[in-house]
Amino acid sequence: MDNGDFVPDSVTNKMVRDRLSEADVESGFLLDGYPRTTAQVDYLDEILAKGDEKLDVVLQLTADDEELVHRLLGRAKETGRSDDNEAVIRHRLDLYHEQTEAVVAKYAERGILTQVDGIGPIDDVTDRVMQAIKAAQAA
Ligand SMILES: Nc1ncnc2c1ncn2[C@@H]1O[C@H](COP(=O)(O)OP(=O)(O)O)[C@@H](O)[C@H]1O
Numbered sequence: 001m002d003n004g005d006f007v008p009d010s011v012t013n014k015m016v017r018d019r020l021s022e023a024d025v026e027s028g029f030l031l032d033g034y035p036r037t038t039a040q041v042d043y044l045d046e047i048l049a050k051g052d053e054k055l056d057v058v059l060q061l062t063a064d065d066e067e068l069v070h071r072l073l074g075r076a077k078e079t080g081r082s083d084d085n086e087a088v089i090r091h092r093l094d095l096y097h098e099q100t101e102a103v104v105a106k107y108a109e110r111g112i113l114t115q116v117d118g119i120g121p122i123d124d125v126t127d128r129v130m131q132a133i134k135a136a137q138a139a
Pocket residue numbers: 001002004005006007008009012032033034035036037040083092
């Protein structure tokens with residue numbers, strides 16, 4: 001994790017499977033940062049199919065790479081997270097382009113992807129996210 005690589009799917013998948021089996025999930029759930037690989041998409045599909053459930057919406061928060069590097073270097077100053085140094089941040093962005101863009105494409109093909117502009121003040125981005133969720137619920 002410290003060098004920015006993904007944790008093995010076996011680890012992440014088990015964490016998500018266990019969490020999704022808890023009782024509070026019956027009223028709904030939000031996954032942040034999962035799935036990030038197409039293998040994880042397939043695994044999540046299986047979990048959801050077993051529970052006769054489906055995803056209502058997939059939100060993609062968009063921001064260009066240089067903005068993200070800038071933000072994460074800022075976060076490093078505040079939290080001292082060991083994976084928030086420039087080399088590791090750029091590696092995480094490379095992995096995003098190599099592996100997670102394909103995840104986004106899959107959900108776009110299924111017609112459940114909504115893109116949300118992630119540039120701007122936190123309150124504005126939050127409003128956009130809430131609107132996107134409401135629009136998905138109304139659909
Ligand atoms: N879905 C996933 N699959 C594999 N590894 C993951 C996944 N989500 C998070 N990780 C691991 O945890 C690290 C931190 O992830 P996360 O906290 O979501 O980053 P950020 O806060 O920058 O969005 C990732 O760099 C990766 O090593």
